[in-house]
Amino acid sequence: MTENAAVGAAPSKPVIILVEPQLGDNIGMVARAMANFGLSDLRLVTPRDGWPNERARATASKADHVIDAVTVFDSLPAAIADLNFVLATTARQRDGHKEVLGPVEACQRIGAMGEGGSQSGILFGRERWGLNNEEIGQADAIVTFPVDPAFASLNIAQAVLLMAYELSRGRSADTNFSAPDRAPAQKQVLNAMFDWLEPALDQRGYFRTEQKKPKMMENLRAVLTRPGFSADEIAVLRGVFTALDRFRPRGAKTESESQ
Missing domain, CATH: 3.40.1280.10 (SPOUT methyltransferase, trefoil knot domain)
Incomplete structure (x- = not known):
């Protein structure tokens, strides 16, 4: 398709x-x-x-x-x-x-x-x-x-x-909805983002406790699937997440530089 x-x-x-x-x-x-x-x-x-x-x-x-x-x-x-x-x-x-x-x-x-x-x-x-x-x-x-x-x-x-x-x-009837300008992404594109996002958040302590992890991930998935993002929009989100993942304050030394 x-x-x-x-x-x-x-x-x-x-x-x-x-x-x-x-x-x-x-x-x-x-x-x-x-x-x-x-x-x-x-x-x-x-x-x-x-x-x-x-x-x-x-x-x-x-x-x-x-x-x-x-x-x-x-x-x-x-x-x-x-x-x-x-x-x-x-x-x-x-x-x-x-x-x-x-x-x-x-x-x-x-x-x-x-x-x-x-x-x-x-x-x-x-x-x-x-x-x-x-x-x-x-x-x-x-x-x-x-x-x-x-x-x-x-x-x-x-x-x-x-x-x-x-x-x-x-x-056979007209509707009040018009076709979207951009088709929502296929679920495999969205699931790939979550497959990447979940371990990244887990490593950074986002889930707080293992018991809360399933519900927090369920809520996160619900929020991020609700708008019906297109494949291009998901690519933008992944770029943002990746940039945040690599972020370090200006002037901060990397681990290799501090040794």
């Missing part, structure tokens, strides 16, 4: 990512829901029962083109590495700095980004307890459904169906 859309190219459609799905039947029903509304890119992160799965094919109700094209990943970062914008679905209130969208607004955002050539993805969690905070931290925003708080549980296929339906409505 290139940073800019080709002239006249069809808007890119979002990919659906299931994180550690447990039942082949649910994967098949997700594939069926996707096919109902013209989606075909389904990615699985460490499915419990492995892949391929005959139960998934049986319940897909002839959505074989989706099942046949499934790709399996051993980690969430690998599954979203080529994406520019990622939404995480959740029915629970979460701590952090993530923007929270309803399904209509979320699908309008995805549609506008697709018009601009960006590739988006939607994360769905495990059947029993959804996504954890670390996984949500790798997304750009949260999408939640306006269900009754007293009974907020949806199965995966229902949640995918709702999002796919809203996406299909948006394809």
